[in-house]
Amino acid sequence: MPDHTAPDATPTGRLSRRSLLAASAGAAAAIGAAGLPVLATGTPALANPGNASKLRVEPLIPARNRGIILYSVRDRITAAPDDSGVPYGFERVLARLAEIGYKEIEFAGYTQSTEILGRQITPAEIRKILDDNGLVANGTHASIQPATFQQQLDIAEELGMKNIGTGSDPTSSAYKAEWDAAADIWNELGRQARARGMRLYTHNHDAAYSFLIDRGPRDAQGRQTRSSGIRRLEYFFEITDPRYVFFELDIYWAYVARYKHQKYVNPAGQEVTDLFDPILTVADRTTRFPLFHAKDGDRDTSVPNGYQMTPLGDGDLNFQQFFQTIGERNFHHANWEMDTAPGGADNKGQSLDFAATSYRNMSDLTIYVEK
Template identity: 35%
Template sequence: MRSAHSEHPELDRKLRRRGFLGVAAGATAAALLSPGTATAAPGPATGQAHGHRPIVPRGKLGIQLYTVRDQIQKLGFAPVFRALERYGYDSVEFAGYTQGTGEITLRGLKRLMRDHGLRGIGSHVGYWSTDPAAYTFATQLEKVVDDAAALGLPHVGTAASPDRYGRTVDAWKRAAEDFNTYGAAARARGLKFYQHNHQMEFGFAEDKPHIRLYDVLLAETDPELVHLEMDIYWAYAGQHRFSVRPDGTPAPFDPLDYVLA
């Protein structure tokens, strides 16, 4: 298979050390939790329904809670966690610890997970904000990692693009330095820091349009400190959108190459 990085051998050497976080697969939970499907009868701990062979192995069915944010905001964490347990989910990834529900303590969330047989595997937290009081890695780093540790999460990361300083090569190198700092703070608490991509990470640097920005991120972050959680959908959206450089020359890539490199 053609390497996604073969045009940039200096980046390729660094990227070969890179590992990606394992994927926690999930069914269409928003549909499962809707009133119209509340009486469905899934198989135990697999998401299996109507006698079909399960797609996800037992113990591997997880969900990013942003997917069910509307249900959490309307009903609260407890009813949603109860439904997730019923449908065989065993792990959750947080996207905020209140999600519009009002006050809930980390201890309360941890108890709810335990009561419903769920384990927290990670959390998406903002990267930065112009508000110094905002709950982001850049503004409240110690609290972010402390909260994740208090919840017993093995991972804490961000789904924000590394665009804080712009979309040039040097801007993304600077963002990579931030991520290395956050990774070191997370590791000091026994956690792993990670970045979750969307499509824009696969675009090209504004100052050097022959270089894909995702390659800069992977090459400039320390693989011992910064891990990558590839969003399969958005990676392939990026493949579709950024298969041609700004000058019109072809630049095809396969997201799978990043995982296998």
């Protein structure tokens, strides 16, 4: 069971041209079969005035838990001073993000142009900027290595983080032995993080939800060549200590995994189709996911990933269904991300404009609760 004594583990045009409530019948059936709440495709409770009087509307993602990873606006964090009028560097960019409404910041590095201060900024100076703007550091994508982990914890502590993580998988291998070895390392590093009041987390791309190679005949190198059907990161869930190892689901990459990784060869040599459901993989262990990347995408089967990244609310991913079904809305923190947000020299303000659009659309996600 998840450890509720971990730091902060307290369970408890606008949004898209697509209907957020248009959950597919197949998805609804799967969720219902798993014994989880199924999001309706309309608002029947409000159709009856007697029911409506017993309900109130609340944000699905509380304002205090709406964040952004600075990778989305990396072009402006790292920009040298210019006369474009677009904010640059930590001081100006973080002030703009706070003005938009964001309350939390996930870091993707701690450096800016040395032209701003005549030297590199320090973590202590970044912390002051956060505090001055009412912002909280909720995580980071750092390099998680045993040799430098205490140094990374020092920086995270200086910035006031309760979570420390990485944008990389614990291993890029498809083989069980490498995931077993990674689990040993992560359990120990997670123990060190917990001792300093933090959670250690890993962030997925699509390959993390491809199938583990752990069965069948061996190749010339002695490696097995077939699969039991378990997915790599889902195996990692089971072999890591839930007190020490946590996860940040990138919702976009999870749906890319659903599109790309559907088939495996079983121990008997037969091809098996198995659809991955991002909602169900979280709902079964929801408090192991303190953080999410709320990244949207347009469905496009002409590209290898099956989706093109968009600002939140402009794509096809059903964030309403996702966050409502996984529950624990006061526990989860959603960080907006769009890898392709920077507009380059021709549109220096694009990433911050997309940040504003995405914040408005994240704020529009609501839930009906009993008074």
